[in-house]
Amino acid sequence: MIRVLEERFRREGCRLRAVSVERLEALREDLNRLASSDELNGFQQYILSGIYQFDLPSAFEARQVLVVATPTPACAKVEFEWEGKKRRVFCICRSDETGTGEPPNILAVRWLEDLLSPAGYQLESAGRLPLKRLAVRSGLSVYGRNNITYVEGMGSYYTLSAFYTDLPPDPAGDNWREVSVHELCASCGACVAACPTGAIRPDRFLIDTDRCLTFFNESPGEWPAWIPQSVHRCLVDCLACQTDCPLNAEHRNQVVGPIYFDADETRRLIEGLRPEDAEPDLSRRMRLLMLDDFPPGPVVGRNLRLFLEHGEQAYW
Numbered sequence: 001m002i003r004v005l006e007e008r009f010r011r012e013g014c015r016l017r018a019v020s021v022e023r024l025e026a027l028r029e030d031l032n033r034l035a036s037s038d039e040l041n042g043f044q045q046y047i048l049s050g051i052y053q054f055d056l057p058s059a060f061e062a063r064q065v066l067v068v069a070t071p072t073p074a075c076a077k078v079e080f081e082w083e084g085k086k087r088r089v090f091c092i093c094r095s096d097e098t099g100t101g102e103p104p105n106i107l108a109v110r111w112l113e114d115l116l117s118p119a120g121y122q123l124e125s126a127g128r129l130p131l132k133r134l135a136v137r138s139g140l141s142v143y144g145r146n147n148i149t150y151v152e153g154m155g156s157y158y159t160l161s162a163f164y165t166d167l168p169p170d171p172a173g174d175n176w177r178e179v180s181v182h183e184l185c186a187s188c189g190a191c192v193a194a195c196p197t198g199a200i201r202p203d204r205f206l207i208d209t210d211r212c213l214t215f216f217n218e219s220p221g222e223w224p225a226w227i228p229q230s231v232h233r234c235l236v237d238c239l240a241c242q243t244d245c246p247l248n249a250e251h252r253n254q255v256v257g258p259i260y261f262d263a264d265e266t267r268r269l270i271e272g273l274r275p276e277d278a279e280p281d282l283s284r285r286m287r288l289l290m291l292d293d294f295p296p297g298p299v300v301g302r303n304l305r306l307f308l309e310h311g312e313q314a315y316w
């Protein structure tokens with residue numbers, strides 16, 4: 001069955017790996033070791049103790065964890081009409097689905113259910129596991145120097161998900177292995193140089209989230225004075241450590257768009273429009289750009305205003 005799942009995902013342009021739930025103990029030990037070192041800042045300690053969760057499902061006896069990578073485009077070209085001018089920016093993007101279809105990470109749940117349910121097996125999200133480390137140790141991906149992970153055929157442009165299932169493990173065993181960094185990272189440094197705020201430190205592997213632009217532009221609140229307002233190149237998040245990465249050379253031209261927001265739509269976004277209050281087509285464009293994942297006014301509106309007032313134009 002695992003081979004059938006792997007094959008189905010590969011056919012859909014996605015990847016899947018399975019590991020026994022017993023492997024989670026080793027994963028937890030990895031994190032305990034890291035937590036008791038002095039490497040993590042307060043936010044990272046909080047992720048380990050308050051966000052990650054290793055509780056198994058109560059509805060069935062979990063036997064395996066399925067780790068899934070579903071591709072996303074590298075970015076989207078986005079154009080805003082503002083004060084009579086067109087302002088262009090590259091943004092993160094959920095899928096290359098420009099119609100009303102669902103992105104691959106949602107479809108993935110359906111593919112799993114279609115194969116597992118008729119055989120009597122159950123499925124539950126395991127989305128609060130440490131997904132990157134799980135993916136690397138499962139053999140699905142490998143770390144890059146920028147601290148995110150890479151999958152063959154996708155570069156770093158994908159979403160990770162994980163699921164518990166009671167499907168018994170393959171008697172041949174899984175592919176569990178030590179964490180590894182891609183061999184090209186040892187002599188590259190492109191992401192270290194590209195990071196606009198110095199979050200990827202030359203002296204150690206773990207990034208400094210207290211300097212990561214994404215950390216700040218995903219959070220509401222006062223914009224920190226030390227970050228130059230001109231560094232904004234996305235509405236939310238950042239693309240810098242992925243765009244210049246040689247491991248993404250074959251994937252960075254998978255660009256969606258242009259996606260256009262007229263003057264009225266731009267104004268409403270600044271004012272904190274919620275996707276559920278927008279007309280269907282505007283709501284679809286907002287969701288495509290993942291704006292529904294963030295507080296509309298305090299994050300999306302604030303960031304858009306910052307970009308329009310101070311950000312650098314993108315060229316295409």
Ligand code: B12
Pocket residue numbers: 031034040044047048092127128129130131132133143146147148149150156157158159160161179180181205206207209212214215218237238239241
């Ligand atoms: C919190 C979070 C963030 C925070 C903090 C990120 C951080 N690096 O600390 C912020 C908001 C900053 C963020 C940013 C981004 N994130 Co994020 N994030 C998460 C989340 C929820 C938890 C990850 C985390 O912070 N863990 C705590 C830290 C301490 O763990 P870690 O980064 O995994 O660190 C490990 C390694 O460094 C390793 N390690 C330590 N020392 C050493 C030494 C060596 C040599 C090696 C090999 C490894 C190693 O051990 C650590 C523990 O496992 C996950 C989802 C999930 N459930 O896992 C998504 C997730 C990791 N994010 C994701 C993405 C896409 C991003 C962004 C690219 C978004 C963007 N476009 O801006 C950026 C990338 C920033 C970066 N360069 O890391 C994806 C990654 C997909 C991928 N390709 O790997 C995930 C998996 C979400 C998803 N479901 O797909 N993110």
